[in-house]
Amino acid sequence: MTTTLAFPVLLRLIDERSSAFRAAVASAPSLDVQVPTCPEWTLFDLAQHIGEGRRAWAATVAAGPAPAKSAAEGAPAAPREREALPAWLAESTEQLLDALRKAGPDRGCWTWWGASQSPQTCGAVARHQLQQIAVHTYDAQVTVGAPEPLPDEVALDGVEEFLFTCVATTSAWPHKPTAFDFHAAEGRSWRLTVDGDGARSTRVSAPGTTPVAAADEGLNAAGVSVRGTASELVLFVYDRIPADSLQIEGDAGLFDLLRAWDPEE
DSSP: OOOSSOHHHHHHHHHHHHHHHHHHHHHOSOTTSEETTEEEEEHHHHHHHHHHHHHHHHHHHHHTTSOOOOTTTTOOOOOOSTTTHHHHHHHHHHHHHHHHHHHOTTSBOOOSOTTSSSOSBHHHHHHHHHHHHHHHHHHHHHHTTOOOOOOHHHHHHHHHHIIIIIIOBSSOOSSOOEEEEEEETTTEEEEEEEETTEEEEEEEOOTTSOOSSSTTTTOOOOSEEEEEOHHHHHHHHTTSSOGGGSEEEEOTHHHHHHHHOOOOO
């Protein structure tokens, strides 16, 4: 299944979320404040992670299918001066965007998600990079006391991107086969099925809507289903908000099993 967002849209949204991240960092009283959603990090640590990560992926995209050499060699370190940090972050983002523009969406690219439902292409990298910066922008906003929901188009693509990239695997599920349903209030739904063949997701018809395809015909009831806005669903699967922030039906303990699962591939 292809991305729901066109490549130019992905690049625009990466740029927009990156700007929002820098704005949150700039508004903080100190770079040494702890990030509540990443308690092992200060805000400076988070900013460093964002900048270095974008530079590393820029080098990876530029290298194509081959693993890139370390992007840290010779690269400027994240400046601890508040005045210099935003410019360093902006440069990191532009390096990534420039590499993606030059490569285009269909070029092959090394990724860590070889056994997932996401292709190993620069388009898939852009899709995942959008979710990375979106969630970490939320982290920065929480840190400065001004959290905002993820934009709708980012979040709606984010639920599927997480399921396709971060969850999908061909490793056998070590428990009784079951399914997880995710229902976004905006009218889109997905089913994650886990069994001896691994984990795979598909779109299904949202509750109360007329099916437009046969994707959900014959499906048994899910072991657990979760409902919320698309933003809430993304923040939930990335462990940013607790389960009681959403509506859960069925065996909520299945989410604990899913989070604890570490497939070997």
